[in-house]
Amino acid sequence: MGRKLAGIDEAGRGPVIGPMVIAAVVVDEDGVPKLAELGVRDSKRLTPKRRERLFDEIIKLVDDYKLIELWPDEIDSRGGTLNEFEVENFIKALNSLKVRPDVVYIDAADVKEERFGEAIAGGLDFRAKIVAEHRADDKFLPVSAASILAKVTRDRAIEKLKEKYGEIGSGYPSDPRTRAFLEAYYREHGDFPPIVRRSWKTLGKIEAKLKNGVEKKKGRRSLEDFL
Structure with a gap:
């Protein structure tokens, strides 16, 4: 031995x-x-x-x-x-x-x-x-x-x-499937799932992006608003 x-x-x-x-x-x-x-x-x-x-x-x-x-x-x-x-x-x-x-x-x-x-x-x-x-x-x-x-x-x-949440990709921030899942989940639930690392900057960036998108939509005014 x-x-x-x-x-x-x-x-x-x-x-x-x-x-x-x-x-x-x-x-x-x-x-x-x-x-x-x-x-x-x-x-x-x-x-x-x-x-x-x-x-x-x-x-x-x-x-x-x-x-x-x-x-x-x-x-x-x-x-x-x-x-x-x-x-x-x-x-x-x-x-x-x-x-x-x-x-x-x-x-x-x-x-x-x-x-x-x-x-x-x-x-x-x-x-x-x-x-x-x-x-x-x-x-x-x-x-x-x-x-x-x-x-x-x-x-x-x-x-x-994946059996529980569907397609989540590899879980890496660089994976488009993972980012798509996180964005979709946040849009639906207003928060991220319990399987994420909340200390990762990725989530803050996604949250800011989605909230910014909502604000932009709210800020848009149609032509009818001026008539």
Whole structure:
């Protein structure tokens, strides 16, 4: 048996709709080549169907894993920055692992990789070598495996929301389908649905746009008003 290697990553940090999901996995060093044989790689390089197939295979192969879903109300009520919130929940996920890793590979969200890694190391209740790097999901297979678990879990959550709310798109502010859904919902209800992150500027912009449109309509006067 080799060293125990952990990988941790998130999915859904940027969307305005739905959860951010954090996934941590622990795999024996000897199991890493098996991850490669399965075709594990950065989740963004895989199709949704391929990620779904790999999800169960990864869970069978790893020694331990932890998934945390953080919904909009938790994200909105955080005390600090999004990076600090991510550090806090990365620590929570890693400390929840029953199999303690010797090395932890982290996909660093901070512009300063070392600072991100040190912040997480300071909160762990076990000792391990910390490797925090940008694009770690593309460099280290344990992080690639975690990225797949996180992405599939978020995708499943979004599909459940679609069953209730209809077409909501990907949930990202840049997605025209997502913006169309939010605008339509606001027009109908005068507010946004409970599945949104209210601290995101996207909502304020949509609200201002729609209210401005209403004001413009109110401000228009027909020719008959002058007759």
